[in-house]
Amino acid sequence: MKQIKHIIFDADDTLWENNIYYLKAANDFYNLAEKQGVNRSQVEKAFDELEIKVVKELGYGSFNFIFILKELFKQFELSNKLNHKELNFIIDEFNSHKLKKPKLFEHVADLMRQLSDKYELYILTKGDQQEQESKIIKSGLVQFVVKYFILDEKDDAAYAKLLSAENWQSNETCMVGNSPKSDINPALRNNMYAIHIPYKNTWKVDIEPIINKNGKYKEINSFKYLKDIFLLD
Ligand SMILES: [Mg+2]
Known part of the structure; x- marks a missing residue:
């Protein structure tokens, strides 16, 4: 060469590290859904399908990743006060990596x-x-x-x-x-x-x-x- x-x-x-923050947030989200009685592999599958679509239509990046989490939150009817709090926590934790070096x-x-x-x-x-x-x-x-x-x-x-x-x-x-x-x-x-x-x-x-x-x-x-x-x- x-x-x-x-x-x-x-x-x-x-x-540098990047995807670990996405994997962590996705995993936390699956846990949240599972706690509500939703089948984990079903959420994972829905995530993968929506991700392919979103990447194609909207592009890459953390904003689109958060958009997917919020869409699935609605789709699986996870909305209640406690879950909202937990979702916001997952998103805030995910976003905090962007502020750091x-x-x-x-x-x-x-x-x-x-x-x-x-x-x-x-x-x-x-x-x-x-x-x-x-x-x-x-x-x-x-x-x-x-x-x-x-x-x-x-x-x-x-x-x-x-x-x-x-x-x-x-x-x-x-x-x-x-x-x-x-x-x-x-x-x-x-x-x-x-x-x-x-x-x-x-x-x-x-x-x-x-x-x-x-x-x-x-x-x-x-x-x-x-x-x-x-x-x-
Ligand atoms: Mg790379």
């Missing part, structure tokens, strides 16, 4: 600093513009990147557009991320290099089989191994 000049990092669940994974800050001496680094994320930007800025990583991009979707067309707009050669460009669907497969289909760092709490909508594990694909189980790939000569 000696020819790599540009390294592009996914943000959520690659540089993102919790960076181990080695991220140190390695981004070292990598930025040798490579052009970028952050590429999808979701709500303001929400993603706030995380990027609070993360303290902006100082190491040339630029960051916040897109509505990270699909094949988005990567192709980026390569051409930024004038990057695909064989000089490497994508690093946790999501097969949004980071790895579209990068590989655009002939870029792709490094997958699987993460156990990856959002299930982002999971799919990797299209081609040969050639330009590498999998590592921790951010720290980027050092072996990019910094040891």
Whole structure:
């Protein structure tokens, strides 16, 4: 990978924790419904179905996630005074993570600093513009990147557009991320290099089989191994 000049990092669940807050709130919500005698797997199923629809129609982000919880609250007729209080507590707790600095994974800050001496680094994320930007800025990583991009979707067309707009050669460009669907497969289909760092709490909508594990694909189980790939000569 000696020819790599540009390294592009996914943000959520690659540089910092993100989906755990969603999983916690969803789980708390399922508990609330279950306490009211609603079948848990039925709520989970309804959640998954509505989530796919909402993501398609309204996009990604925490506001749409809260919208789903509120919709299901109505749909399963959970409305009473105590439950309202509990739902608000779940939402407040979920929202509080957004006020804090993102919790960076181990080695991220140190390695981004070292990598930025040798490579052009970028952050590429999808979701709500303001929400993603706030995380990027609070993360303290902006100082190491040339630029960051916040897109509505990270699909094949988005990567192709980026390569051409930024004038990057695909064989000089490497994508690093946790999501097969949004980071790895579209990068590989655009002939870029792709490094997958699987993460156990990856959002299930982002999971799919990797299209081609040969050639330009590498999998590592921790951010720290980027050092072996990019910094040891
Ligand atoms: Mg991610």
